[in-house]
Amino acid sequence: MTHTVALPTPSFPVPAPANEPETPYEQYVYAYPHQKAYRLLDDGPLLSDLWSTERLDALSLYAHIPFCEMRCGFCNLFTRTGAPEDVTREFLRTLERQARVTRRALEAKGEPIRFPLAAFGGGTPTYLTAAELTRLCDICEDVMGADLHAASWSVETSPATATADRIAVLAERGATRLSIGVQSFIDEEARAAVRPQKRQEVEDSLARLKEAKFPILNIDLIYGIDGQTERTFKVSLDAALAWEPEEIYLYPLYVRPLTGLSTRHAATLQDWNEQRLRLYRYGRDHLLSAGYEQTSMRVFRRTGTAAVEDADGSSISEYNQQAGMVGLGVGARSFTTELHYTTDYAVAVPEVRRIIDDYIATPTERFERAQWAFRMDGGERRRMYVLQHLLESTGLRTADYEQRFATRFEDDFGPQAQALLDRNWLREADGKLGLTLEGMAWADAIGPMFFSSRVRDNMTAYQDR
Structure with a gap:
C-alpha cells in the first residue's frame, strides 16, 4: 500500500x-x-437459533451490574445509584432466570460449552455486597457452567466499594484482573469531576487490592478536568505508578447530555481540546518513560506483563468484540455473528430506573428471544x-x-x-x-x-x- x-x-x-x-x-x-x-425487534429470533451456528467452546461471559454508590459527573453509562437491597436482590433473581434460559439456548446445539473469558462490569459490580457477589459467581458457575478459576476474569471496582470482604470473595473465586476507577488522586479534581472521594480512601482501597495479589491491577485516570495541568496530572500519574500496577488506563474526559457535567464544563471546545491533547501527550510520555508500553490510545501496560489472551491465543484488547460474547443483566450486550442484542438503554435517571424495573418484571419466556438488536x-x-x-x-x-x-x-x-x-x-x-x-x-x-x-x-x- x-x-x-x-x-x-x-x-x-x-x-x-x-x-x-x-x-x-x-x-x-x-x-x-x-x-x-440498536432497535427494538417486533419478534426477535430465538436465542437457540442465534447460537446454533456459533462456536461454543470459546465464549466470553459478561455480567452487567447496573448499580453504583454515586454517579460521576462524566458518566453516561447505564447505571443506577443507591439501589436498595430489595432491588439488588430481585435483580439477581432475574439475572439467574435469564441465565437459565440462556444456558438452555446454548445447550440446544448439543456441543460442549466453555467460557475462557469472563467479566463483571457496570455500573460497579462491587456495589453488590460480598454475599451478593458470591451469588453472582454461583450463577455464572452453577447455572452458566463457567469455570471462573480457569477463565481470564476481569472485575471493575471503585475506591468506596473495594472493601476487604468483597475483595476476599473475588480473590477466592479466582478473579485475574481488578480495574479500579480512581480518575484523580487530587481531591479537588475529583470534586470537579463530580466524584466526591478522598485520596486516603483511594490509597486504602489500593492497598487492599495489592494485598490480595490479583495477577493484573489496573488503575483508571482521567485527563481534561477543569483546572487540571501537567503538574497536577503528574501527581496522579506518580501516585498510580507508586502502586506498580500492571495496567494504567488514561481516559479523556467526555461531557455527554444528561450527565452531571453537561451544564457545568466552562471551557470552549478549542481550549478544551488543546488541554486534553496536551495532557494526553504528557501522560503518554510519562508512562512510556516509566517502563510502560502503549497498546491503544487509552491502555498502557507495564513492560513484561503478560496480556490476557483469548481462546485462540490472540491478545485481548480494549476494542476486542469477537462473536461469542454472552451477556447477562440489564444493559449487557451479546454478540453473535449475525446479530448483536441487548436490553433497552438510557442515561437519564428516571429512564434507567424504569428499565431496571422492567427487566426485573420480565416474564421468563421473554428471555428466550433477542429484544433490542442490530443485525450485522x-x-x-x-x-x-x-x-x-x-x-x-x-x-x-x-x-x-x-x-x-x-x-x-x-x-x-x-x-x-x-x-x-x-x-x-x-x-x-x-x-x-x-x-x-x-x-x-x-x-x-x-x-x-x-x-x-x-x-x-x-x-x-x-x-x-
Whole structure:
C-alpha cells in the first residue's frame, strides 16, 4: 500500500470521511456499533437459533451490574445509584432466570460449552455486597457452567466499594484482573469531576487490592478536568505508578447530555481540546518513560506483563468484540455473528430506573428471544474488524483482512485510508497498517470515520433519555 490509494468501487457503501475532524474526541469506540444504533425487534429470533451456528467452546461471559454508590459527573453509562437491597436482590433473581434460559439456548446445539473469558462490569459490580457477589459467581458457575478459576476474569471496582470482604470473595473465586476507577488522586479534581472521594480512601482501597495479589491491577485516570495541568496530572500519574500496577488506563474526559457535567464544563471546545491533547501527550510520555508500553490510545501496560489472551491465543484488547460474547443483566450486550442484542438503554435517571424495573418484571419466556438488536451484515463485520485492529498498536495485517473477507482493505476502505495517510495518522510497513504516534492521539476521531451510514443514521435518530 502506498500513499496513493486506488479507489475502485467498494464491495459495500463507504461514506467519504470528513475533510477534517472537528475534535480529537468525537466518539469512544470501545465496541461497534454503539448501543444507540440498536432497535427494538417486533419478534426477535430465538436465542437457540442465534447460537446454533456459533462456536461454543470459546465464549466470553459478561455480567452487567447496573448499580453504583454515586454517579460521576462524566458518566453516561447505564447505571443506577443507591439501589436498595430489595432491588439488588430481585435483580439477581432475574439475572439467574435469564441465565437459565440462556444456558438452555446454548445447550440446544448439543456441543460442549466453555467460557475462557469472563467479566463483571457496570455500573460497579462491587456495589453488590460480598454475599451478593458470591451469588453472582454461583450463577455464572452453577447455572452458566463457567469455570471462573480457569477463565481470564476481569472485575471493575471503585475506591468506596473495594472493601476487604468483597475483595476476599473475588480473590477466592479466582478473579485475574481488578480495574479500579480512581480518575484523580487530587481531591479537588475529583470534586470537579463530580466524584466526591478522598485520596486516603483511594490509597486504602489500593492497598487492599495489592494485598490480595490479583495477577493484573489496573488503575483508571482521567485527563481534561477543569483546572487540571501537567503538574497536577503528574501527581496522579506518580501516585498510580507508586502502586506498580500492571495496567494504567488514561481516559479523556467526555461531557455527554444528561450527565452531571453537561451544564457545568466552562471551557470552549478549542481550549478544551488543546488541554486534553496536551495532557494526553504528557501522560503518554510519562508512562512510556516509566517502563510502560502503549497498546491503544487509552491502555498502557507495564513492560513484561503478560496480556490476557483469548481462546485462540490472540491478545485481548480494549476494542476486542469477537462473536461469542454472552451477556447477562440489564444493559449487557451479546454478540453473535449475525446479530448483536441487548436490553433497552438510557442515561437519564428516571429512564434507567424504569428499565431496571422492567427487566426485573420480565416474564421468563421473554428471555428466550433477542429484544433490542442490530443485525450485522458483511459490511458491518468488516468495519468491526477494522476498528478492532487498526485502533490497537498491533495494527491491521492486510493479508489477514483479505483472507477473512475475500476483499482487499484498500478496495473496501480506500477513502478512509487515503485521508489517514494524508494526515500522517497511518503508516504501512511489512504488510501491516498501524496508527502513527499522532494517529493514536486522534483515535477517537479515526474510529467514527469507519462507521456505516446505517449506524450513523440510527445514532443520530436515537433520542437521548
